[in-house]
Amino acid sequence: MSKVMIVTGGSRGIGAATVRLAASRGYTVCFTYLHSRDAADALVREVADGGGRAVAVASDVCSEADVIRLFEFVDAELGTLSALVNNAGILEKQMRVEDMDAGRLERVFTTNIVGSFLCAREAVRRMSTRRGGSGGAIVNLSSMAARLGSPNEYVDYAASKGAIDALTIGLSKEVAEEGIRVNAVRPGLIYSDIHAAGGMPDRVDRLKHIVPMKRGGTCEEVAKAILWLLSDEASYTTGSFIDVSGGR
Numbered sequence: 001m002s003k004v005m006i007v008t009g010g011s012r013g014i015g016a017a018t019v020r021l022a023a024s025r026g027y028t029v030c031f032t033y034l035h036s037r038d039a040a041d042a043l044v045r046e047v048a049d050g051g052g053r054a055v056a057v058a059s060d061v062c063s064e065a066d067v068i069r070l071f072e073f074v075d076a077e078l079g080t081l082s083a084l085v086n087n088a089g090i091l092e093k094q095m096r097v098e099d100m101d102a103g104r105l106e107r108v109f110t111t112n113i114v115g116s117f118l119c120a121r122e123a124v125r126r127m128s129t130r131r132g133g134s135g136g137a138i139v140n141l142s143s144m145a146a147r148l149g150s151p152n153e154y155v156d157y158a159a160s161k162g163a164i165d166a167l168t169i170g171l172s173k174e175v176a177e178e179g180i181r182v183n184a185v186r187p188g189l190i191y192s193d194i195h196a197a198g199g200m201p202d203r204v205d206r207l208k209h210i211v212p213m214k215r216g217g218t219c220e221e222v223a224k225a226i227l228w229l230l231s232d233e234a235s236y237t238t239g240s241f242i243d244v245s246g247g248r
Helices: 013-024 037-049 064-077 102-127 155-178 203-210 219-230
Strands: 004-007 028-033 053-058 081-086 136-141 180-187 241-244
Touching: 004 013, 004 064, 013 028, 013 037, 013 053, 013 081, 013 219, 028 037, 028 064, 037 053, 053 064, 064 081, 064 102, 081 102, 081 219, 102 136, 102 155, 102 180, 136 155, 136 219, 155 180, 180 219, 219 241
Parallel strands: 004 028, 004 081, 028 053, 081 136, 136 180, 180 241
Antiparallel strands: none
8 A cells, every 4th residue: 555645835846846756656645736726737647647646635735724624635535644745835026124024924934834834733643653643754845045044035935944944853853752753855946936936037047156066956856855854764864954955
């Protein structure tokens, strides 16, 4: 029987690459999308054509009710959850802190922080041996922005990813004795459509000269780090971070 994984924000970019790789390695994958129904349906078909199984669920991680429904759907339709990838996240247009309003901060922090906490909560409730579960693994998507701060661009996004780092460390210690490993991946400059959302679709090419490897990374390279942390090869790894950043 295949293991069951949830990937939030899985219709595009790093999320979609994770869905593809996980399905190719035998996971049954439930991934969420918010607006990209066509992309989600296309990914489900692509996985099926490759012999895997993926299911797309429209879900907003900002909504506690949506998150609960997502996990209940997996319980009822797919089986015992063994892996969660907290990937859903947003950023907004490049801006200095002095120009940010409360609405922007609420949107970024609710999606990136509250959404990850809610999904982690539901995963722990199912995985924890203290609650009768069989254990499992969680990988949170942080960012090199958490370490670098993204001045003049996305300090709010960087702050939200700093919170994800703290979640990873704290939660990993809470549930280490309960069969759950919690780790994170920090992508650097990755070719992904998230940069277009920030108003800079060419951001990776514009900045890749500052990366020691002198190139941007791919979503597939990030997905491989995620899948390693979820695998038995990482069985003694928790509260840890993999920087997929070309050395930056």
